[in-house]
Amino acid sequence: MYNFLPVAYFKNQFAQFVDAQVSIATHALHYGTGAFGGLRGIPNPQDATQILLFRLDRHCQRLSQSAKLLHYDLPATKIESVIIDFVKKNQPNKSFYIRPFIYTSDLGISPRLHNVEKDFAIYGIELGDYLSPEGVSCRISSWQRQADASFPLRGKISGAYITSSLAKTEAVESGFDEAILMNSQGKVSEASGMNIFIVRNGKIFTPGFDQDILEGITRDSILIIANDLGIEVVERPIDKSELLIADEVFLSGTAAKISPVNRIENYKLSQQRPITEKLREKLTAITENREPKYKDWVFPISIA
The missing domain is CATH 3.20.10.10 (D-amino Acid Aminotransferase, subunit A, domain 2)
Structure with missing residues (x-):
């Protein structure tokens, strides 16, 4: 259904998307204790050597604020830096969508936000029109x-x-x-x-x-x-x-x-x-x- 970008960010390092996997016991999978963002990027129509991201700073700021609600300190500057490296490593040549997210990555059954490991990851997909432009x-x-x-x-x-x-x-x-x-x-x-x-x-x-x-x-x-x-x-x-x-x-x-x-x-x-x-x-x-x-x-x- 989707064409995923080949490189992901997972467990504090870049890896092949197919290798970025979590356990079925992952805390966030059971309790929805995660937060995500989404931003678009396109190859620059006027310059083939550039990728353009729309309002990168605001997207990073919002994800950082979402992380705070989950008791996770993730500075917007850190998110921005990793996203820039993510784009450089993937070098997409079509319109695409970046999905950065944070989640409780511990393996456990207690619903909580304290004393639980959290992680930050990014992946991307090629994406044209999400809804019909005709309406x-x-x-x-x-x-x-x-x-x-x-x-x-x-x-x-x-x-x-x-x-x-x-x-x-x-x-x-x-x-x-x-x-x-x-x-x-x-x-x-x-x-x-x-x-x-x-x-x-x-x-x-x-x-x-x-x-x-x-x-x-x-x-x-x-x-x-x-x-x-x-x-x-x-x-x-x-x-x-x-x-x-x-x-x-x-x-x-x-x-x-x-x-x-x-x-x-x-x-x-x-x-x-x-x-x-x-x-x-x-x-x-x-x-x-x-x-x-x-x-x-x-x-x-x-x-x-």
């Missing part, structure tokens, strides 16, 4: 997004993704591409692994952090880009009914980038998506290092 269909999930009072939602904690997995499978098996989860207050939260935006009357609306969403890096990028383009963005609670009457709806994430929504349940949305397309074109130009204003968002790595 996706969504259903409102019967599963509810967790609340921060019962789960540390400010991190990408692996255990949280059981809800995403249930929602995604429910959506696909009932004829849709994606799921939209509501929060415990009955307001729109996010998709299975993406943030969500709606457009009404030329303005963008998106759930804020108080709606139990992940602090998405692509989401943050869209807020900044939209502001720079003079498009007003309002972070506030969104009702289910607003999704059905919105002028445009789109999802955002590292893997998904910006993905338009064509249909929610049995409600078809307009195929005219001027704001979505404007944002998507701008984000693509930025990731390809064609926008000098956002040069700090793109980290070039020489592989010559």
Whole structure:
């Protein structure tokens, strides 16, 4: 299904991906006591000797913060250094996705975060479009997004993704591409692994952090880009009914980038998506290092 990059980072050293394996007794495998990140890289369209990573610093910072929630001190500078070496060793020649993660690597049966060994690993895959660029269909999930009072939602904690997995499978098996989860207050939260935006009357609306969403890096990028383009963005609670009457709806994430929504349940949305397309074109130009204003968002790595 996936073409994995040949070299991984495992047990504090680089190794062949096929040799980077864990025991079936690994603590994190049983209790979801891990945290992961995800960032995209592409060969530089203007310079074949470079690989471009999008917002490397922010991704490393977020994973470091997620690690703290698991009582693991992993500096962002350490993550960044290893990712740079990882890219140099693999020298990918296609669009790819990097998955850095930390996990409790001890072998044991006691659910805990104290006095348990933790580890940091990285692997990568070749990755084009995660969702169809033509748009996706969504259903409102019967599963509810967790609340921060019962789960540390400010991190990408692996255990949280059981809800995403249930929602995604429910959506696909009932004829849709994606799921939209509501929060415990009955307001729109996010998709299975993406943030969500709606457009009404030329303005963008998106759930804020108080709606139990992940602090998405692509989401943050869209807020900044939209502001720079003079498009007003309002972070506030969104009702289910607003999704059905919105002028445009789109999802955002590292893997998904910006993905338009064509249909929610049995409600078809307009195929005219001027704001979505404007944002998507701008984000693509930025990731390809064609926008000098956002040069700090793109980290070039020489592989010559």
